[in-house]
Amino acid sequence: MIDLHSWTTPNGRKVHIMLEECGLEHRDHPIDFRKGDQFTPEFLALSPNNKIPAIVDQDGPGGGPYTLFESGAILMYLADKTGMFWPTDARGRAETVQWLMWQMGGLGPMFGNSGHFHYYAKEKHPDSKAHFLSASQHLCKVLDAQLAGNEFVAGKDYTIADIAIWPWYMDPAKRGLVFSDYPNIQRWFAQIAERPGVKRGIQILEDIPRAPMDDKAWEFMFGKTQYARR
Ligand SMILES: N[C@@H](CCC(=O)N[C@@H](CS)C(=O)NCC(=O)O)C(=O)O
Numbered sequence: 163m164i165d166l167h168s169w170t171t172p173n174g175r176k177v178h179i180m181l182e183e184c185g186l187e188h189r190d191h192p193i194d195f196r197k198g199d200q201f202t203p204e205f206l207a208l209s210p211n212n213k214i215p216a217i218v219d220q221d222g223p224g225g226g227p228y229t230l231f232e233s234g235a236i237l238m239y240l241a242d243k244t245g246m247f248w249p250t251d252a253r254g255r256a257e258t259v260q261w262l263m264w265q266m267g268g269l270g271p272m273f274g275n276s277g278h279f280h281y282y283a284k285e286k287h288p289d290s291k292a293h294f295l296s297a298s299q300h301l302c303k304v305l306d307a308q309l310a311g312n313e314f315v316a317g318k319d320y321t322i323a324d325i326a327i328w329p330w331y332m333d334p335a336k337r338g339l340v341f342s343d344y345p346n347i348q349r350w351f352a353q354i355a356e357r358p359g360v361k362r363g364i365q366i367l368e369d370i371p372r373a374p375m376d377d378k379a380w381e382f383m384f385g386k387t388q389y390a391r392r
Pocket residue numbers: 171172173174195200212213214215231232233234382383388
């Protein structure tokens with residue numbers, strides 16, 4: 163049994179999809195960061211960086227509970243645990259890790275910041291908005307070119323690299339991106355959207371009532387509480 167502590171954002175959803183794709187049993191615990199759930203002592207004990215997702219595998223390595231945070235690390239751990247979506251040959255595995263790192267270090271932060279300046283930022287910073295949009299558009303061009311010659315991100319097989327990237331394209335307009343500019347990404351996105359495990363994964367925690375995006379929520383997410391020393 164895996165205890166999942168998460169929310170319906172791209173970093174959360176990649177783990178939700180992986181759990182469903184692998185057929186792993188899980189109990190879901192919502193962390194609504196508009197309510198400040200990410201700052202409870204119980205959650206910080208699992209995820210000291212106050213970010214979702216975190217998991218506790220009740221049947222961890224060597225037996226007993228094992229806690230892990232950082233979505234990329236969780237995907238690799240679950241892939242190791244199940245042997246799924248993780249090529250066994252050295253070349254295939256390195257390609258998968260390469261694109262996973264590309265997502266974790268590049269696409270995630272750039273899309274997140276582009277979303278921030280298009281959607282959440284209280285003050286409009288045209289330079290910041292343009293900078294993160296250009297960086298995101300650049301990453302889309304790189305991915306679109308990769309998918310022009312490959313069915314999946316790391317080649318012919320569906321891997322954790324696809325699972326890590328896919329949820330970031332669920333709402334491209336929120337980040338200022340025009341999806342039709344990237345036809346190969348659109349083809350890949352539509353193909354993966356049809357997978358039953360993906361359909362189930364994106365339903366996880368969807369029905370939980372969420373707190374409104376008001377001043378209190380903004381303070382938790384981007385104000386003093388977010389950056390307090392703990
Ligand atoms: N590198 C981390 C990023 C996690 C992350 O940024 N999570 C966001 C939601 S997508 C979060 O928990 N935000 C709540 C907060 O910052 O307080 C990962 O991939 O797990």
